[in-house]
Amino acid sequence: MRTLSRREFLKLCAVSTAGVSLGSLLGWDFVFNTFARAAEGRPTVVWLQGSACSGCSVSLLNSVDPPVADLILKLTGLKYHPLLMAAAGEMGVDLLEEVARKERGNFVLVVEGGIPTAERGRYCLIGEQHGQAVTMLDAVRILGNAALVTVAAGQCASFGGIPGAAPNPTGVVGVDRVLADRPVINLGLCPMHPDHFLGTVVHLLNYGLPELDELKRPKMFYPGPIHENCPRRPDFEAGRFASSIGEEGCLARLGCKGFIARADCGNQGWNHGVNWCIKAGAPCMACSEPYFPDHTGPFYGLFTVSRTRSEARPSS
Numbered sequence: 001m002r003t004l005s006r007r008e009f010l011k012l013c014a015v016s017t018a019g020v021s022l023g024s025l026l027g028w029d030f031v032f033n034t035f036a037r038a039a040e041g042r043p044t045v046v047w048l049q050g051s052a053c054s055g056c057s058v059s060l061l062n063s064v065d066p067p068v069a070d071l072i073l074k075l076t077g078l079k080y081h082p083l084l085m086a087a088a089g090e091m092g093v094d095l096l097e098e099v100a101r102k103e104r105g106n107f108v109l110v111v112e113g114g115i116p117t118a119e120r121g122r123y124c125l126i127g128e129q130h131g132q133a134v135t136m137l138d139a140v141r142i143l144g145n146a147a148l149v150t151v152a153a154g155q156c157a158s159f160g161g162i163p164g165a166a167p168n169p170t171g172v173v174g175v176d177r178v179l180a181d182r183p184v185i186n187l188g189l190c191p192m193h194p195d196h197f198l199g200t201v202v203h204l205l206n207y208g209l210p211e212l213d214e215l216k217r218p219k220m221f222y223p224g225p226i227h228e229n230c231p232r233r234p235d236f237e238a239g240r241f242a243s244s245i246g247e248e249g250c251l252a253r254l255g256c257k258g259f260i261a262r263a264d265c266g267n268q269g270w271n272h273g274v275n276w277c278i279k280a281g282a283p284c285m286a287c288s289e290p291y292f293p294d295h296t297g298p299f300y301g302l303f304t305v306s307r308t309r310s311e312a313r314p315s316s
Helices: 006-015 022-026 028-039 055-061 068-075 089-102 136-146 155-159 194-207 233-238
Strands: 044-049 077-080 107-112 125-129 132-135 149-153 184-187
Touching: 006 022, 006 194, 022 194, 028 194, 044 089, 044 136, 055 194, 077 089, 089 125, 089 136, 107 136, 107 155, 125 136, 132 136, 149 155, 149 194, 155 184, 184 194
Parallel strands: 044 077, 044 107, 107 149, 149 184
Antiparallel strands: 125 132
16 A cells, blocks of 8 residues: 655645646545545544535535545545435434534534624524524534534635625624634635645545644645746736736736735646636636635735735725
């Protein structure tokens, strides 16, 4: 069986390129054996959905290579996923209670979507139990405090995303605002990249918690600003700027935020590495960052980059 040191694993994650999946780079025997070893104990996975569009689930399940859905569905004990499970209604909520009670400290909680907190969370109900509504806020608090680790899948779960944009009447926040004292891994992109999820889970199973940046994102997938390795970087250096969407040239004057957005989008690509925003001629919206979308808009037009990332604001 192939083995990889953590150093080798991180190196492969860093060199992953569009069209070459992370699973292919790691080697399928390594990936499957990792999950197979973990499957001996059938690691329980609970997947909750809050305020979101289900795009992160779609991104994960649409993956061609690696077949992440197969790994998750066949080799882990996925006990709760509102889109995939057969159980419904109170039976589904009972499953959540059972996991929190019987498997404390021995399961992974995945949260997709933001968490509404206004009105004690009543803007997002995930079911009923004994005639009482169960809110997403309650479910995340109970399960997150019982889980080994919580993975915030996508921008909404990590930082609030579109549902948390001003004026945010439902009080949507990211998971780590609810679970401030618990281990949370943020995979803050819109949508979450399937390879990021696969790599994070494989790292957890083999080496434990991955090294995180100051925003709790795995450093291996959020290495630096997109601008540093942008394929249009030579255009920027040469002063060639696109004046409309679809033109050749740097997209900075059309609202590209690749200067402040940290992610490996240019290496990974989406849809099996076929394309990504800048390659398609659209500016980066900085959906990897906590100030998306309120402080990365308007999406089109000149954008002033301040000295620090947290001070980044659109130009007036």
